[in-house]
Amino acid sequence: MSETERRVLLGRIVGAFGVRGELKLESFTEPKAAIFRYQPWTLRDAQGRERALQGARGRETPKGVVMTLPEVADRDVAEALRGTEVWVPRSALPPPKDGEYYxxxxxxxxxxxxxxxxxxxxxxxxxxxxxxxxxxxxxxxxxxxxxxxxxxxxxxxxxxxxxxxxxxxx
The missing domain is CATH 2.30.30.240 (PRC-barrel domain)
Structure with a gap:
């Protein structure tokens, strides 16, 4: 992704889920699980450090979206990602429907x-x-x-x- 391309915030990691490295994700997409369609992601932590990520998988549950990331295998690593934002290039999103706007x-x-x-x-x-x-x-x-x-x-x-x-x- 070029540095000048606009990006859209699609979600935020809100904490660990269980003990095997799963994460709770606040998704801003509708439906909530649609966030997984728009990969690769750029993850931005609280200090502003960014890294690209591909291969996130997840599901909607009654308690929200739960996901796994390729390099996260335990609760401590998952908890350290709390507050990390999920960004994608604007070009990754489909065109809005008539009368709708991003x-x-x-x-x-x-x-x-x-x-x-x-x-x-x-x-x-x-x-x-x-x-x-x-x-x-x-x-x-x-x-x-x-x-x-x-x-x-x-x-x-x-x-x-x-x-x-x-x-x-x-």
């Missing part, structure tokens, strides 16, 4: 309202549980509910533009 694809797009007033650029998105929120950085930070077509009117990747129905004073 958050990473929205980051950096210009945001203007329906009157053409420039708000800035998409910094990131986050979920509140009720809906997702678009965070726009410009002369000030704005948080706009990502609800189409109520607040997010259109997204044009070719123009690098998101049009929103949002009061500039809010």
């Amino acid at each position: 958050w990473i694809d929205l980051e950096g797009l210009r945001v203007v309202n329906a009157d053409g007033i420039e708000f800035g650029r998409v910094s990131h998105l986050f979920s509140t549980g009720a809906n997702d929120v678009l965070v726009v950085q410009g002369e000030r930070e704005r948080m706009i509910p990502f609800l189409m077509p109520d607040y997010v009117v259109s997204i044009d990747f070719d123009a690098g533009l998101v049009v929103v129905d949002w009061d500039p004073d809010f």
Whole structure:
């Protein structure tokens, strides 16, 4: 993977599972076990060290996703991986369905309202549980509910533009 290719965080190791080196994995994919389709992975530990990994296997259980890694054979090694993030290149993911978007694809797009007033650029998105929120950085930070077509009117990747129905004073 080239250093300039964007990567997507797909999961995080949250601890050991049992005594044979299995790990508990928090997966951000739907379904949860789909994370295993997008290998090789880049594992990033808490200190920012990265390494490539191929061959992870796993399954969904009532207690979450449980996985095995090729070089992990005991609980101590598994526990040492707690907090390690699982990253993949954006290009490894399938194209989104119509009307769906990968958050990473929205980051950096210009945001203007329906009157053409420039708000800035998409910094990131986050979920509140009720809906997702678009965070726009410009002369000030704005948080706009990502609800189409109520607040997010259109997204044009070719123009690098998101049009929103949002009061500039809010």
